[in-house]
Amino acid sequence: MIDILTNVDRRARAEDFDAMHLLRGRVFKDRLGWEVDCRDGRERDAFDDLDPTYLLAFGPTGAVAGSWRLLPTTGPYMMKDTEAFHPLLKDGEAPRRPRLWEASRFAVDMGSGSDGGLAAVGQITAELFHGLVEHCMAEGIEEILTVYDRRIARLLPRVGCHPLWTVGPMPIGGVPTHAGLFDAGPAMLAAIREATGISGSVVGHAPWRKGQAA
Template sequence: MRLIAVTPDLHEQHSGLLREMHCLRAKVFGSRLGWEVTTTGDGERDEYDDLRPTYILATKSGAVCGCARLLPAVGPTMLQETFPQLLEAGRLAAHLGMIESSRFCVDTSLGEGREGGHLHLATLSMFAGIIEWSMANGYSEIVTATDLRSERILKRAGWPMLRLGEPVAIGNTMAVAGSLRADASSFERVRPAGYRSSFSGNGTTPARSAA
């Protein structure tokens, strides 16, 4: 399994992988979870995909099996614009070292990849990839809106989330907002054996720096 960061300047180059990502999102969020999302023949997408995000993709044999979308928290974010009710004060205390992760999903129908019989390899690889890319680009804090099941998975992985508000029922989901550390110790705890990324120590120029 390999992790790829598709920064805005690489969207066109990796358009095929991004099409697969949107189809995976439709499969997970629309079909499996039954969320109220917009899906078409091209997959699931929303207005935040128009803001030139960075996508972290997990690939296996060239196919996308996991994804997440990253946007700087100082700009428009799903958490602030769509789900402010999840925030204790109704607003996100954004800073330059904060990035939002949204639309995180993995294809858990894969017949292999359970790490220690517990968490899926793609899930742990995605956690590690998000942390690694965030650190490399000057971010120390990751915020997200997720559900209670995913909150438990993060805790089991050794990457506990600090809640930013109380859980709220949104559609058929109990949603919760939280903050996650992007640091070396978190990366080492979640990184599975054999983890590989296209941005590991390769001197890639940061898409932006919060420093």
């Protein structure tokens, strides 16, 4: 199940937020070796202070097992405001549209599938993609822009996600890196469902869930 949170939820969901930052530290610093800022094993950057939206996935044991971060392109966001990513900008310009958001810091803990093996890890990944599109459709977000590495590029076809356009791979920080623009509407949701076998909602808590049944 996916919970969709903002910084407003940090106090009430402090343990889950802490687990998310620890997860990001394990994935980006320890496993992938990225040059990221980690303190006490927790990865966090300046974009976490800009009131992003977070998707948190929970594994078989109930622990945070995956996450994603969303920022609107009408304000600061990683691809626009991180100089290293500028070569990935299509036509050299950073998009800025109300219905286009950036997804970043995608992380899934390989250890989270210990009770269910790789199938559990695959299910967590599938639910994160499905939950992302569910959220976008509920909030009127039509497109997602994201920077991703080779591991995600290989994963995308398996979950039914095909970019509207893509740039790269280009070496950024020693990592072959892509950028892509993705539809976030009903056609994408249908493609994810066909590829993953998910048939219903995967979202539990969300701001737009108020007054709805999960």
